[in-house]
Amino acid sequence: MPNTQDHSGPEVIIIGAGIVGLCTAYQLLETGKRVTIVDPSQPGAECSSGNAGSLASGAVAPLAMPGVLKQAPGMLLDPTGPLYVPLSYLLHVAPWMARFVAASSPARVAEIALALHALIGDAVQLHKAMATQVGCRELIADSGQLHLYPDQSSLEKDNAGWALKQQHGLNAQRIGRADIHALEPAVSDHYQVGYHLPDQPWVKEPQLYASSIAEYLKGRGVQFVRDRVRGLSKDSRGWSLQGQFDEYCTAQVVLAAGAWSAQLLRPLGVKVPLETQRGYHLRFAKSEVALERIVVLADRKVFITSMQSGLRVAGTVEFGGLERPPSHPRAALLADHAKAGLPDLDVSNPVEWMGHRPCLPDSLPVIGEVPQQPGLWCAFGHGHLGLTGSAGTGRLLAQAMSGSALAQKAITPFSINRF
Ligand SMILES: Cc1cc2nc3c(=O)[nH]c(=O)nc-3n(C[C@H](O)[C@H](O)[C@H](O)COP(=O)(O)OP(=O)(O)OC[C@H]3O[C@@H](n4cnc5c(N)ncnc54)[C@H](O)[C@@H]3O)c2cc1C
Numbered sequence: 001m002p003n004t005q006d007h008s009g010p011e012v013i014i015i016g017a018g019i020v021g022l023c024t025a026y027q028l029l030e031t032g033k034r035v036t037i038v039d040p041s042q043p044g045a046e047c048s049s050g051n052a053g054s055l056a057s058g059a060v061a062p063l064a065m066p067g068v069l070k071q072a073p074g075m076l077l078d079p080t081g082p083l084y085v086p087l088s089y090l091l092h093v094a095p096w097m098a099r100f101v102a103a104s105s106p107a108r109v110a111e112i113a114l115a116l117h118a119l120i121g122d123a124v125q126l127h128k129a130m131a132t133q134v135g136c137r138e139l140i141a142d143s144g145q146l147h148l149y150p151d152q153s154s155l156e157k158d159n160a161g162w163a164l165k166q167q168h169g170l171n172a173q174r175i176g177r178a179d180i181h182a183l184e185p186a187v188s189d190h191y192q193v194g195y196h197l198p199d200q201p202w203v204k205e206p207q208l209y210a211s212s213i214a215e216y217l218k219g220r221g222v223q224f225v226r227d228r229v230r231g232l233s234k235d236s237r238g239w240s241l242q243g244q245f246d247e248y249c250t251a252q253v254v255l256a257a258g259a260w261s262a263q264l265l266r267p268l269g270v271k272v273p274l275e276t277q278r279g280y281h282l283r284f285a286k287s288e289v290a291l292e293r294i295v296v297l298a299d300r301k302v303f304i305t306s307m308q309s310g311l312r313v314a315g316t317v318e319f320g321g322l323e324r325p326p327s328h329p330r331a332a333l334l335a336d337h338a339k340a341g342l343p344d345l346d347v348s349n350p351v352e353w354m355g356h357r358p359c360l361p362d363s364l365p366v367i368g369e370v371p372q373q374p375g376l377w378c379a380f381g382h383g384h385l386g387l388t389g390s391a392g393t394g395r396l397l398a399q400a401m402s403g404s405a406l407a408q409k410a411i412t413p414f415s416i417n418r419f
Pocket of ligand 1 (some may be wrong): 013015016017018019020021038039040041042043044045046047048049050052053054055056167222227229230256257258259260263264278279280281303314315317355357358379380381382383384385386387388389
């Protein structure tokens with residue numbers, strides 16, 4: 001065990017064994033680093049287990065697009081809408097919302113899309129290369145995705161986002177009702193138009209994907225320690241991590257604790273506007289409806305994926321912090337959405353899940369070293385794209401930690417300094 005008071009411990013300790021921490025460990029190993037990962041849970045057990053599985057390398061449009069100020073207020077207070085803030089949380093989240101709106105100017109959106117493209121543009125190749133190396137390539141499905149709308153006018157509301165994605169190279173083919181029926185016969189006639197994204201693959205079981213990477217890392221000597229880090233401190237010899245069970249010492253730390261990351265920075269005087277956007281899924285383990293590809297009911301912001309463990313209907317954004325229990329009515333709404341897309345789906349007896357998307361207001365993660373805290377590196381805040389962005393994040397961080405000047409430059413848009 002690396003839980004030693006001796007500062008010659010592992011070269012790098014990663015806090016968090018979500019998909020971001022795991023991909024970072026994978027890339028650090030490639031650069032020859034000795035790595036330990038500390039997490040109280042199984043690898044990939046939190047947000048990284050319940051996502052929709054989309055490897056969305058073309059999803060460079062941020063959540064706050066120009067015009068968001070007009071749409072958001074109505075959406076936010078509608079408990080059945082895709083975005084919801086309980087009234088009691090509104091004051092708390094107001095400063096985050098102000099930053100969210102500020103990030104929606106056309107100039108800032110263009111910068112964000114450019115930065116996201118640099119981070120995720122080759123995510124598909126990176127994930128496939130890693131999966132091949134790890135021995136779980138069969139978990140990535142190449143059948144593409146459909147993003148669907150009931151009619152032309154609802155599709156047009158997303159025109160700016162699609163145009164931005166296409167500008168950055170996304171292969172998105174316009175389709176009509178006959179194409180939708182030919183590609184996915186189970187989809188309701190309600191959905192008349194959309195886009196076919198043949199080059200955007202998906203992961204068939206995100207939790208299994210994470211645990212496969214973890215098993216590979218263990219085989220390569222990465223140590224996994226089950227502990228919760230309660231605090232971090234630095235002295236002349238390096239970093240000490242105070243865990244619930246022990247203390248861990250190391251030269252360098254990577255903070256990849258997803259939505260919980262800001263809590264560990266606060267005592268060091270480092271503030272970052274990280275909010276959880278609580279997302280839900282319903283799993284229909286015995287569904288007789290199966291889909292060949294991911295189907296996104298884009299007007300409802302709901303993803304439907306035929307996972308190995310059943311049909312998963314994922315979506316919704318709910319603010320409300322890390323401590324509130326999951327909202328059953330919020331999860332149950334997903335059954336209505338699923339039924340609107342897949343009329344033959346038996347929506348009885350779903351398994352409900354809620355997870356914490358780690359979200360910064362400008363839809364960019366924080367990646368890089370914390371100023372005035374040498375040896376403390378961040379890799380968190382990937383929001384709706386953490387599965388996709390994990391591989392590129394690991395690569396960028398590993399290069400920057402090895403002192404690459406190019407990587408130091410590439411990391412600038414993700415600096416914690418931007419807040
Ligand atoms: C409904 C839904 C659908 C989504 N769909 C997609 C999708 O299709 N494609 C996509 O790319 N992304 C998707 N996402 C987003 C994606 O799942 C997340 O961005 C990603 O999982 C975040 O990974 P992470 O490693 O940062 O965080 P997590 O997976 O949450 O991992 C953080 C880890 O840190 C650990 N930790 C926390 N505190 C401590 C501590 N004090 N000490 C030690 N360890 C600690 C936790 O136990 C956890 O294991 C979706 C999210 C949701 C909710």
